[in-house]
Amino acid sequence: MSYWMMVASLPLLPAIMLALGHHRARAAQLCHVALSWILRLLQGQVCAKSTHAFVFSRCTHGNASSVLEAFDVYAETHASAAVGPQIGEALNQVVKRVQPSKVLELGMHCGYTSVLFLRLLPPDGKLFTVEQDPAVADLGEELILVAGFKHTQFQVLTGSSGDTIPTLHSLLGVAPGTSDTFHLVLMDHDPQQYLMDLRALEKEGLLCPVGCSIVVILRNQKDKVLIELIEMTQAKPDCYTIKSLIPGMLELFYQKKRTQ
Numbered sequence: 001m002s003y004w005m006m007v008a009s010l011p012l013l014p015a016i017m018l019a020l021g022h023h024r025a026r027a028a029q030l031c032h033v034a035l036s037w038i039l040r041l042l043q044g045q046v047c048a049k050s051t052h053a054f055v056f057s058r059c060t061h062g063n064a065s066s067v068l069e070a071f072d073v074y075a076e077t078h079a080s081a082a083v084g085p086q087i088g089e090a091l092n093q094v095v096k097r098v099q100p101s102k103v104l105e106l107g108m109h110c111g112y113t114s115v116l117f118l119r120l121l122p123p124d125g126k127l128f129t130v131e132q133d134p135a136v137a138d139l140g141e142e143l144i145l146v147a148g149f150k151h152t153q154f155q156v157l158t159g160s161s162g163d164t165i166p167t168l169h170s171l172l173g174v175a176p177g178t179s180d181t182f183h184l185v186l187m188d189h190d191p192q193q194y195l196m197d198l199r200a201l202e203k204e205g206l207l208c209p210v211g212c213s214i215v216v217i218l219r220n221q222k223d224k225v226l227i228e229l230i231e232m233t234q235a236k237p238d239c240y241t242i243k244s245l246i247p248g249m250l251e252l253f254y255q256k257k258r259t260q
Contacts, residue, residue: 047081048110052139054078055110055146062148064119071112082112083188083217087248091186091215094251095120098213100183102172104206105129106161106197107189107217111140115147117186118154127154128171130164132189161193165200176205177256183208188217191225195232202239202254209256213243216250226250 054074060066072085083091095117101124103117108131117127131137137158144154155171157164174180185201187194194216201207207214218226233240233252243251 047079048133048136048139050078051080051082051110052143055143059146061146064115064147064149067115067143067147068112068119071110081109083109083248087217088112088116090246090249091116092120094213094215095184098184098211100213101125102180102182103127103184103186104168104182104201105186105188106193107131107187108137108140108156109188110136111143111147113186113188114140114144114154115149117184118144118147118149121153125153128157128168129154130157130159130161130189132158132160134158161189161197162200165197165204165206168206169204172206177209178205179208179210181206181208181212183212185212185214186217187214191218191220191223194225195228198229198232198252207254212254214252214254216252218248218250 051071051074055067055070058073059070068088071080071082072088074080075082075084091113099122101122103121103125105113105117105127108114108129114127114129121127129140131140137156141156144156145151157167157171169176172181182201185207187197189197198214216225216229229250229252230242233242238257239254241253241255243253245251
C-alpha cells in the first residue's frame with residue numbers, strides 16, 4: 001500500500017462508523033485497529049527513510065561492518081527499528097553457534113539484521129527476508145547491496161508473513177521436514193503474529209527437524225507474547241526448549257524428537 005493510499009483512507013474511517021449504525025461500538029474498535037495499523041506503517045516508512053539516508057551516506061560502501069556501525073551510530077541519537085549493538089552481538093553468537101546455511105527473517109527493518117546474517121553465512125548460504133511494507137523492503141534491499149552482498153545470496157519477499165510462509169517450499173526447492181529447510185528463523189515483525197507464524201512454520205515443515213533456532217525479538221518485555229511462547233514450549237517439550245532469554249530477545253530451539 002502506498003503512502004498516499006494510506007493517507008487517503010484516513011477520512012473514510014468516520015464514514016465506516018456511521019454506516020454501520022447500531023454496530024457503532026464494534027465499528028469504533030475496528031476503526032481504532034485500522035488507524036493504528038496505518039499509523040504504524042507510516043511511522044515505519046519514515047523511520048526507514050531516515051535510517052536509510054543516514055547509513056547510505058555514512059558507511060563505506062562494500063563494507064558490511066561499516067554498514068552495521070553506521071546503523072549503530074544512527075541509533076545512538078535517533079529512534080530506530082534496528083535491534084541495536086547489544087542484541088546484534090547476541091545474534092552474532094547465535095549464528096556462530098548454529099552455523100546455518102538457510103535463514104528466514106520475518107521483519108526487515110531496513111536491513112540491519114539482514115546484513116548481520118549475510119556477513120556470517122557460508123558461501124552457499126542464503127537469506128530469505130520477509131517485509132510487509134514494499135517501501136521499507138526496497139530501502140532495506142538497497143542497503144544490503146550497499147554492504148556488498150549479491151542477489152544470489154538473499155531474496156527479499158514483500159508481503160505479510162501469513163501469506164508468505166506457505167510459499168516458501170517452492171522458493172527453497174526442498175521437501176517439507178527435511179534437513180535442507182531453515183536452520184535459523186528470526187522473528188522481528190508483528191509480535192501478535194509470532195505464535196501463529198511459528199505454528200505455521202512447524203505445520204509447513206519449514207523448521208529443520210534435526211535442529212532449528214528461533215530467535216524472537218521482544219521490544220516490550222511485558223508483552224503477553226512472551227508468556228504465550230513460554231507456555232507453548234511447556235505444552236510441547238518434545239519439540240521446543242528455551243535456549244536463552246535475555247532482555248529484548250528469546251531464543252527457542254526446535255528439534256523433532258523421534259518417537260520409539
